[in-house]
Amino acid sequence: MRTIAPLLLCLVLAGCVRERIILLPDAQGKVGKILVSRDGKQTLLETAYGTAEVGTITVSRTEGSAAEVHEQYHPQLAGLPPRPLSYTLYFVADSDGLTADSLKQAPAILAEIGKRPAAEVVVIGHTDRMGSDSYNDLLSLARARAIRDELAALGFDKARLKFAGRGEREPVVATADDVGEARNRRVEINVR
């Protein structure tokens, strides 16, 4: 009996709110879309803080307010894992040694990675188009391995550390074959 009374009240009020879906702007302020489907009826959310309140009977859409959402759901929003990041370090031509600039930046980047909880890292090496494809495959792998070894030396768990070489296949700057290009001699460090 105790459980039936609120249920009846809900029915009289044409549906209490049982579920709520709130669309948020992303870190850049862009707003995506969520299509909420219930019993063949659809509600599209496409504005920042747009909210679908799913009742026992109806789905209603309200505008929602940023301040209220951030207050009410603060622990969940603050509890999201850190955003995945990507860093790039550059190498001396035909070498697995970092350029002077990148050598200076590397310690801060590696320390930053080390701070993330249970970070998973994928290191991908690249080359410019000087030399043969097969030589560049090996060179790109050597570059990735060099960064992998740096991370491992800092005590980073190797089980969460992957590395690969992509040779000259993915230049940042397109060039003809056998052309040197400093911006393509790089390692990408993807962290999540």
Added chain:
Amino acid sequence: MKHSRMMAAAAALLLVAGAVQAKVEPAGMFKRVEGEVRVERAGATLPASVGMALYATDTVVTGSGGSAGITFDDNTLMSLGPASRLAINQFRFNSTTHEGRFESTLSKGRLAVVSGKIAKHEQDAMKVRTPSSVLGVRGTEFIVEAGE
């Protein structure tokens, strides 16, 4: 002839590698665990911890003071609130093509989501279910609350 036989052998190897990979590749990893957080996996219940892998068909359950943050293989981020229950129904992701499928169910509690590469690659490849509704995710950040 020799060539095609080699290709067939290589293809068979790839198939085997693919099958093995599909079996063991985790869907995601716990990055934050607070209070009581459990994982229901194949009939067993395991305590969750930071760094623990999460697999497709696992269910994450939090106690009244528990919460968890999970990062998935396609860079989807999820934050699960207290007294919540989240089932990972399906997770497939090809890190080269970004094709995939990600379906989960929040049967109670609160969930904040930042969708990743699966949702970005294909509209409606990511779905979140609640007891009464299905959410087709077309990007990117949202909150779901079920069972007030």
